[in-house]
Amino acid sequence: MRIPTIFTLELQKRHHRIGRLLALAGGLVFAVSAYLPWAYASGALDDMSYLGGPSALQFLGLALGLILAICATMGLIEPWAGAKGVAPALLKVSKRVGWTRGAKVTGIGMLAYIGVVLLAIVIELGGLVTVEWGGWVALAAAVVGLIGTRLITPGRPPSLERLRTPGWVGILAIALTLLGALLLAAYALNQVDGGSFVVILTFAGVLAAFILRSGLGGWLSSISQRHRTVLVFAAFAVAFLFPFTQNGSDANMSIATQVLIFAATAVGLNIVVGLAGLLDLGYIAFLGAGAFTAATMSQSAFATIGWKPPFIVVMLIAGLISATLGLIIGSPTLRVSGDYLAIVTLAFGEIFRISMSNLDGRDGPDLVHGSSGIPAIPNLNLFGFDFGAVHTVAGIPLGRFSNYFFLMLLIMAVIVLVFTRLNHSRIGRGWVAIREDEKAAEAMGVNVFGLKLLAFAGGAFLAGLAGAVKAHVDQSVTPDQYIFLESAFLLAAVVLGGMGTVMGVILGAVLLKLVPEKLRFVNEYRMLLFGLLLVVMMRVRPEGMIPNQRRVLEFHSDDEELIDEIEEDLPYEFAEES
């Protein structure tokens, strides 16, 4: 993100003190304005019309204001504390935090937040007149805050990731972060009002940007590197707890289950795209193959295969059939690479879909009833556990979708395990080597063709597993669920989240699937919006939201040098201060 040219370095050097004060004032006023009425009537968002009683969403704004105020103040406190020798241990930690960078991004974020809030009020209540004076105060405060932060000299890159942290602090930080994420997600999902959901999403985005820019993100990622197992278990524990926050309501659980299926498939695709570097545009076909296999062997009255093995066996067969398809499409086509492979896989996805609609007893054998597909797939029953029934655990009822959610969570765990273990093995190194330089990999004795085939078949196998569950969750399987767009979305999730990482891809998948499910109006324009989002991401953060460490260095190795140059330009006290 480049600083607009009006705020040149010269200007910043002259007015940086004023800038800090403005930012501080903007942040404080913004925080206080949460106690003022923002909307004229109670109908918009979560009722922001009270004086003296902030609504939940206004509290989020208050948090942003305070973050900005603290960031701006730290720049003033640090030199003072340094000179007086106050709390030297704390000061050392504080100097590693990118306060200035955090302030700058929060300044932008605050304006974005209030912008979204006011826009939502205007839309939901109808007309600018519905914005109360408190809203205008908040907007003004945000503008002042933004100008203030722009006037501060550029900050030094944070170095929190090199901070030595005691183990328990790290584990606590991971637990708290994930718990916070769970609460925020549960809160966001429980919003019925679309506007509120967007506001929370904006807040989450701003918070994430602040965490990343201020170096907290680096710190968290260095901690999670050290406590990998803790992080993984905590993440799954949080996901496991999620259904318990829903009070038996299946509305959100249905979305969550779909999101999980999508995410699991995306992680499978990540093996092919992120590790082995093979662009696959027809990946959805493997999910479809798994779903159709499970459907034809299900207890449905429309199932065409008489053999009804237990679901575990069905799932394995579904995976194997997908993997076989992967091998069949892979062996002749993996000799081409790059764009050509993308075209071939794209065609394969279409061939799969059209073939399925032709297996209708008229143009081919009646295997899947053509385009009407296989409906009425009954719920699973695993070891006497009925997936269709409501089970009550600790007084909280867990409905049908919660059951499938747990099953998918289990499959997700397997997929993540497969991905990470392969990534850090001989096989994974071979894949990355192929992605980096196929000729050199070949010349170093890497079995290029075999490994590519393995990536293709392995990814297809995992998608097949997810597909088998999907058939039962959706209760019907039709060819038009597996269109090219779905493949494109899977790929977008991988690219958006961060190629080659698990966390990033899961996050990308969650965003891409959750937002349109939750917001009907986004669903109508989702192609437009995601296209825009991808363009913006490629400009601002080409390595993805949670990037692989390798790829950060790939895209931004010169940015840090740029900052260093700026720093060198600054006289000593500025560099000390920022």
Place this chain on the structure above:
Amino acid sequence: MSIDSPVAGAAASGHEVGKREMLVASHVTMRFGGLVAVDDVSLTVHTGEIVGLIGPNGAGKTTFFNCLTGLYKPTSGEVRFADRLLPPKPRQVVVAGMARTFQNIRLFPNMTALENVMVGRYCRTSSMAVTSILRGPKYRREEAETRERAVELLEYVGMKGQGGHLARNLPYGDQRRLEIARALATDPQLLLLDEPTAGMNPQETRQAEELIFKIRDSGMAIVVIEHDMRFIFNLCDRVSCLVRGKTLVEGTAAQVQSDPRVIEAYIGSPEGEDGAENA
């Protein structure tokens, strides 16, 4: 061998014992359409020997290398390695015991130095997907061995403690050395170096020279393409000069150095003989 390197003495004694034919390339010809890039070239390399391949740009040196390593399949002629016909697949060539470096460095830029070397161990290890996922005892043992060997090799080429850097961020000289370490990781008996000192300063070149001597002393045969004549004549037991795809001269370094045809191939027909010293 007029170099005052500490390993030079050891080297002299090293390559007299047990000379065995390692690589025999006979009458290798490579045609691209109407262009004959390599024309009936023969080359024999013995164990513990460094053979230099020189020649002006476009003489077909790298093409000849590619024929040896299976990247190209020669139009005619055959390559025997340790008395067996070499299969024309790069991977099988590596498994047979021949490893190479590239003229324009071809590391895996976004992998760490250590990972680069570990990729070199790929063909000498065999844990497959299922063992890797289950982390069976074989996987653990192999993984530990691979890592240990990679660390050793990095130290061997003089890059101790640099394993964590991305290959693309390494200084140029280190990238060259890393490429050699990666090639050594495949446990080769013959090492093919394509311009290992291109772009290096004199000091780096000397270090490279010492490294190559060290490798030779461990009993490995080496073929090296170079343009730096001082380097070639310090290093090589025998030198073969290729010009326009054909072997012009083959012999000891001194013989080739003084051959007027070699000088002519490099600097054109003699007008003033004084350029010869610098060739």
